[in-house]
Amino acid sequence: MKKLSTILLLLSVRVIVAQVGIGTTTPTAQLDVNGTLRVRTTVLTNNISAAKDSILVVDNIGNVKRVSSKTVFESNLKSCVKGSFNSSSDVTLTLLADACKIGFDFVEFDLNNEFNTTQSEFTAKQDGIYQVSVQIKATSAIAVATNFGVAILKNGTVVNRTSFANVGVVGVNVTPPVRTVTTLVSLNTGDTISFNVLSTLLSLNLLGTREDCNFTINQIR
Template identity: 50%
Template sequence: MKKYIVGFLVFSSFLTHAQIGIGTTTPTSQLDVNGDLRVRATTLGTGLEAAKDSILVINYKGVVKRVTSKQIYDSHIKSFVKGSASGTINLGTTISATAYKTIPFSTEEFDENSDYNTTTYQFTAPQNGIYNVYVQYELTTLVATTGVGVAIFVQRSGTNTLEAEEIFDSINISVLTVNVNVSPPTRKTSTLVKLNAGDKIFFGAAAGTTISLLSGSKSFFTIMQVK
């Protein structure tokens, strides 16, 4: 009887510490299956908590690991941002060598993935994809000057690129020998851009004179990741 007990203990210890291979003679985990895995029956659970936090995935080495459902969701969440400003918008610093100056949109209406920085006034792409970008502003007063415009810029590897713009020059109209310069007060533009993770989007306004912009529904931007 003692021999059987000793043998059982040795065998149990072997099973506890050994690596078992199915379809392989060189297992690298406690159970290493080289092939398909089939489960013929499962137990139906009634609690939702386990389902919310019990997702099994296979990494590039074929090892099964558990991750939370939130991690899976957050890694694929798309960007949806709308921003404006709480008061009259005064333009910021000059953008590169162009005539444009930064539009300091400092207020967010929503930002589903926290991708926009209200201090630097830049949106940072969280992942590679296609993004739909729209921006508009309205001047606080009509101006009689040329080159009043709005633009969308993308920064890739530290280099700023103008992606889209709209510029109006004032038109001189003569009415009863009185010359009047007219120009629409609103500027707007939009585009689709292909971004890599880390690329930045920001906005600029240009004018031959000092201008101020209305806020709220008059001057705002939206960014939506479509792919």
């Protein structure tokens, strides 16, 4: 009977000390501190692996957890994207209502993986101010008086564009076949950026070469 009592006592003590509270009588973790924490002495480590994977963070309800330094760094990494067409072949666009989405399907770099090459669309992962630029070049001279341009769209709505009719001299088009536009856009998480070509033509050919047709999206703050 005495042995049984001892076993029961040990089990009860084990349950009691399973969760220890400092500043609280209702601990919710093995050590629950309701107050500040001070560590007077720490040991310096030369273990590179530990430095990469031993950062302590506190969640929104005060729980201390460990994350990798890479996770912390990438959570605050600003957007930086540069893209173009995947093929250097000419790209034919069919226009409806004088506009057509530009099917950029290649990214040279995309730090936060925010550009969808299937939908040719950028989706912001964080609030901020973004600088957006796009350049396109037609494959050949467009007829005189034909409108031709490019636009930047936020959530499907044009926020900036450059579009003008070609100028002719003695019936010959002398306007360069390049159109560019750059603007600053305020984006919230989930907002999208895409690009349209603008023209009164039913179809239009763009150069597929990356140095002629490309875009950049850079978060500045």
